[in-house]
Amino acid sequence: MRKVAAIVIAxxxxxxxxISFYQIPQSGYSGSEYYYSNPITGSHANESVPSHYISGTxxxxxxxxxxxxxxxxxxxxxxxxxxxxxxxxxTGVAFLLHKGKGGKKRAEAxxxxxxxxKLVLPFILLAGAYIFIHGxxxxxxxxxxxxxxxxxxxxxxxxxxxxxxxxxxxxxTESFAGITFAVIGLLGLLFASSFLENFLxxxxxxxxxxxxxxxxIYIAIGFKxxxxxxxxxxxxxxxxK
Amino acid sequence: MVMHPVLMIAIPLLSAFIMPLIKxxxxxxxxxxxxxxxxxxxxxxxxxxxxxxxxxxxAGFSPPxxxxxxxxxxxxxxxxxxxIFATINFLTSRQDxxxxxxxxxxxxxATGIVxxxxxxxMFVFFEITAVASYALVASKKDRKATEGAIKYxxxxxxxxxxxxxxxxxxxxxxxxxxxxxxxxxxxSMDPKxxxxxxxxxxxxxxxxxxxxxxxxWVPDAYEGAESNISSFLSxxxxxxxxxxxxxxxxxxxxxxxxxxxxxxxxxxxxxGELAAFTQKNTKRMLAYSSIGQMGLIxxxxxxxxxxxxxxxxxxxxxxxxxxxxxxxxLLSDKDGFGDMSSKYAGLAGVLSLIxxxxxxxxxxxxxxxxxxxxxxxxxxxxxxxxxxxxEAIYFARYLYKNMEGKESSxxxxxxxxxxxxxxxMGILPILYNMAGGVLNA
Amino acid sequence: xxxxxxxxxIMALLVIGAAIYAIETKDLLSSAIAAGVASLVVSIMxxxxxxxxxxxxxASIGAGLTMAIFVYAIGKTGRWEK
Numbered sequence: 132m133r134k135v136a137a138i139v140i141a142x143x144x145x146x147x148x149x150i151s152f153y154q155i156p157q158s159g160y161s162g163s164e165y166y167y168s169n170p171i172t173g174s175h176a177n178e179s180v181p182s183h184y185i186s187g188t189x190x191x192x193x194x195x196x197x198x199x200x201x202x203x204x205x206x207x208x209x210x211x212x213x214x215x216x217x218x219x220x221x222t223g224v225a226f227l228l229h230k231g232k233g234g235k236k237r238a239e240a241x242x243x244x245x246x247x248x249k250l251v252l253p254f255i256l257l258a259g260a261y262i263f264i265h266g267x268x269x270x271x272x273x274x275x276x277x278x279x280x281x282x283x284x285x286x287x288x289x290x291x292x293x294x295x296x297x298x299x300x301x302x303x304t305e306s307f308a309g310i311t312f313a314v315i316g317l318l319g320l321l322f323a324s325s326f327l328e329n330f331l332x333x334x335x336x337x338x339x340x341x342x343x344x345x346x347x348i349y350i351a352i353g354f355k356x357x358x359x360x361x362x363x364x365x366x367x368x369x370x371x372k
Numbered sequence: 373m374v375m376h377p378v379l380m381i382a383i384p385l386l387s388a389f390i391m392p393l394i395k396x397x398x399x400x401x402x403x404x405x406x407x408x409x410x411x412x413x414x415x416x417x418x419x420x421x422x423x424x425x426x427x428x429x430x431a432g433f434s435p436p437x438x439x440x441x442x443x444x445x446x447x448x449x450x451x452x453x454x455x456i457f458a459t460i461n462f463l464t465s466r467q468d469x470x471x472x473x474x475x476x477x478x479x480x481x482a483t484g485i486v487x488x489x490x491x492x493x494m495f496v497f498f499e500i501t502a503v504a505s506y507a508l509v510a511s512k513k514d515r516k517a518t519e520g521a522i523k524y525x526x527x528x529x530x531x532x533x534x535x536x537x538x539x540x541x542x543x544x545x546x547x548x549x550x551x552x553x554x555x556x557x558x559x560s561m562d563p564k565x566x567x568x569x570x571x572x573x574x575x576x577x578x579x580x581x582x583x584x585x586x587x588x589w590v591p592d593a594y595e596g597a598e599s600n601i602s603s604f605l606s607x608x609x610x611x612x613x614x615x616x617x618x619x620x621x622x623x624x625x626x627x628x629x630x631x632x633x634x635x636x637x638x639x640x641x642x643x644g645e646l647a648a649f650t651q652k653n654t655k656r657m658l659a660y661s662s663i664g665q666m667g668l669i670x671x672x673x674x675x676x677x678x679x680x681x682x683x684x685x686x687x688x689x690x691x692x693x694x695x696x697x698x699x700x701x702l703l704s705d706k707d708g709f710g711d712m713s714s715k716y717a718g719l720a721g722v723l724s725l726i727x728x729x730x731x732x733x734x735x736x737x738x739x740x741x742x743x744x745x746x747x748x749x750x751x752x753x754x755x756x757x758x759x760x761x762x763e764a765i766y767f768a769r770y771l772y773k774n775m776e777g778k779e780s781s782x783x784x785x786x787x788x789x790x791x792x793x794x795x796x797m798g799i800l801p802i803l804y805n806m807a808g809g810v811l812n813a
Numbered sequence: 814x815x816x817x818x819x820x821x822x823i824m825a826l827l828v829i830g831a832a833i834y835a836i837e838t839k840d841l842l843s844s845a846i847a848a849g850v851a852s853l854v855v856s857i858m859x860x861x862x863x864x865x866x867x868x869x870x871x872a873s874i875g876a877g878l879t880m881a882i883f884v885y886a887i888g889k890t891g892r893w894e895k
Contacts, residue, residue, distance in 0.1 A: 207431050208430045
């Protein structure tokens with residue numbers, strides 16, 4: 132009975148979503164119906180927000196990757212928030228699971244897995260670092276880069292049952308990366324006019340050293356996400372019985 | 373004077389990041405940050421009250437492109453309330469540094485919800501405060517706390533997904549995330565899509581705001597959590613999210629959405645109060661009573677478009693509920709009010725909740741009834757009075773049970789301070805004018 | 814363009830199938846793996862839709878880390894749903 136009710140509700144919900152999906156107007160970015168209004172001055176612009184993102188990215192932020200420009204510059208405050216969500220989750224996991232170490236012995240992984248993972252670990256870490264350092268030039272950025280790094284450590288945890296993340300360096304990395312992000316935001320308040328505003332020279336778009344604060348923030352995010360995700364995985368491994 | 377409301381969000385976040393480095397002094401550090409935040413919120417309110425609504429752009433881009441914070445009288449007052457109660461409540465914590473971190477993050481998130489002027493930014497702060505609350509509820513680490521936290525977490529994450537879909541629908545239609553911009557152009561949206569996004573957003577926020585069909589987690593989480601965490605939940609996330617619903621109603625501002633909110637509020641009120649009436653367990657009784665009060669606040673907000681009494685009414689109910697209910701939750705770790713300060717806190721808190729003049733709860737109900745009478749919707753007035761009578765009965769029972777008790781709570785002095793704040797705010801009807809000021813957008 | 818449509822349909826059916834299997838099966842370990850498969854297919858869909866940033870994140874978090882955490886949690890509790 133419950134199952135039938137669940138199926139009925141789920142399919143009704145699915146139908147509603149499908150119908151509304153077909154109702155979404157398919158028009159593109161341009162067109163004057165998407166003008167926006169500025170709440171502070173009360174003026175109207177004849178451009179939609181997405182088209183502003185596409186046309187303004189290079190001049191306003193110096194980044195080539197528009198997604199990065201949106202994530203770190205236009206909506207950088209949201210990114211600070213999202214990093215904090217992950218930080219909160221990692222802290223919560225550590226808070227709830229920090230008791231009970233050890234656990235049952237697991238068999239050693241076989242030779243090929245052990246040596247192979249030792250061999251690929253540096254390359255995984257390198258790929259992660261590449262992804263977050265080049266966030267303003269190529270697809271990717273702090274979150275994916277950090278996740279790739281964490282998956283490298285995860286590989287080590289899987290192939291070596293005795294592999295542990297040392298708690299202290301991980302939590303110090305995490306803290307310093309977070310502090311860097313927040314302090315850059317506050318420096319923006321100090322040197323420029325608002326929180327998280329760019330205060331470094333933009334440089335030539337397309338070069339590694341360009342786009343002002345974006346690479347700095349993305350490196351901080353990369354370290355932070357990497358250390359947080361690997362510490363979450365490590366905490367779950369630690370309490371295994 | 374230059375005032376940056378963003379500091380009230382950025383400084384707690386920064387100090388939560390610093391916390392693992394200074395494990396020893398974490399309690400003093402967190403307390404001083406909360407005090408600083410309270411001071412900033414007072415300055416912010418003074419500025420907003422004198423100069424009108426305050427906008428702060430972030431990252432230097434003009435609003436619809438970038439994010440901005442929009443502070444009006446009501447949100448400045450709510451930020452003040454959340455931060456001052458958080459400061460007082462923090463005095464009762466006895467946990468390690470991770471607790472202080474999570475607590476700071478939760479407070480920063482709740483402050484962010486009331487200050488931000490961007491709907492996606494609001495979602496992010498919802499996430500922060502919700503994730504912090506899940507961990508805080510589970511911090512007692514026994515069976516009941518874990519059960520409450522898991523229920524809260526499942527409902528809360530489903531709610532976040534709903535909210536995200538609602539935001540995505542709005543963005544797909546209007547290409548904007550700015551609350552003001554959305555409000556200005558909402559009428560150009562297809563009404564079907566408007567209803568779809570409204571119902572998604574209401575469902576998502578409704579989980580945190582403890583509205584009727586979505587509040588299954590409330591009694592378990594409040595009962596299972598440590599008493600200071602129940603207190604935190606009742607002044608932090610729930611108050612911030614009911615304010616988010618108020619902003620949502622203003623954005624959509626159709627008479628039908630207000631009507632829907634009114635019915636939802638009435639159902640929530642009745643269900644909460646009747647369930648509280650039948651409860652034997654003190655904390656569950658208080659939790660159900662919270663649901664009822666949230667319904668009352670929603671009723672007040674849903675009359676916003678009709679009468680000017682609505683916003684002051686909602687504000688006073690929020691003050692009375694945030695202070696008195698938090699104090700009662702703080703006292704609920706022991707059965708009975710043994711010493712003088714807990715007797716005082718319990719008595720004054722209950723009197724404020726059931727609406728005795730001249731306490732804040734009275735002004736809330738008084739303005740609400742004035743507003744309802746202006747509109748001549750007598751059925752609503754009858755329901756409000758009926759629920760007030762039920763409330764009076766079960767709170768009388770509660771007082772009778774507790775006044776006899778010999779044990780006294782360790783948290784009696786912070787609780788007394790909280791209730792005193794509500795008394796001070798209640799006897800200052802001057803606040804009527806302050807709260808009645810412009811509500812943004 | 815027709816091949817993109819076909820691929821998208823296959824992917825969509827795969828995601829739905831994996832999701833339903835993840836819910837219905839009593840074996841939590843296969844449920845976690847099915848959820849990982851769904852994430853992986855979704856990440857390929859992101860790639861086809863020209864969102865490489867999201868695709869990288871989804872592949873490493875959805876298909877990698879989340880699944881590993883699920884597996885650790887299952888190792889701590891029990892493999893079979895009661």
